[in-house]
Structures are given as C-alpha cells and as structure tokens.
Amino acid sequence: MEGSLNMIGLGLAAIGPGVGIGLIFAAYIAGVARQPEAQSRLQTIAILGFVLAEALFIISVALAFVLPI
Template sequence: MIGYGLGAIGPGIGVGVIFAAVINGTARQPEAEGKLRGLGFQTFILTEVLALIGLVLYFIASGA
C-alpha cells in the first residue's frame, strides 16, 4: 500500500505540470486556447492511466 502511495506522487505532480503549462500557454497566446486545452486533457488522461495501472498492479500483487 505504501508503494502505491509513493507511486501515485508522480502522476499527481505530472497533472500539475500539465495544467500549469496549459495556463501559461493560454496566457501567452489566447487564440491557441482550444488546441492547448485539447492537448492538456489528452496528456492528463495518459498520466492518469499510469496511476490506474499502478492501482491494478497493486491489487494483482496483493491477491485481493
């Protein structure tokens, strides 16, 4: 359980970095907001899938 908790820190930081970049990009170029938002959500989903894979592997390893 502690291992998964530590493993979830990475995706948590990644999500923060992703949306910080989207906000910065939108502030610099407001006309690119739609494209940046789409890319932001795609990378958010990819990052969260990594966290879900870790959760699934935890349950497989624990035999629950």
C-alpha cells in the first residue's frame, strides 16, 4: 500500500511540469510567429524554462522513491 501512494503522488506531481512545459513552448511558438528574427533569443529562454520545469519533476521522482509514506 505504501508504494502505491507514492506512485499516485508521482502521477499528480507530473501534471504541473507537463502543463508548464506546454505553456512554455506555446508561448515560444507564438513569439516566433510574431517575430521570427527573435527566434534564437526566444529559443534560449524556452529551453531554460523547460529545464527548470523538468528539474522539478525529476526532484519529485527522486522523492517519491526515497521518502516513505
């Protein structure tokens, strides 16, 4: 029972970064569509946002397996 609660929490923790990554790249695509000359600058910012959002999920994966409930 303990492991299943951790995995339910892990599934719920995956929702936040998933939505965040979707919003980041939606804004990137909209920005490039409006100003194609700013693509390289916007791409750098989008990748940085992706890395930060994904880092939160990786930390939650580690905590799901390490912390007992």
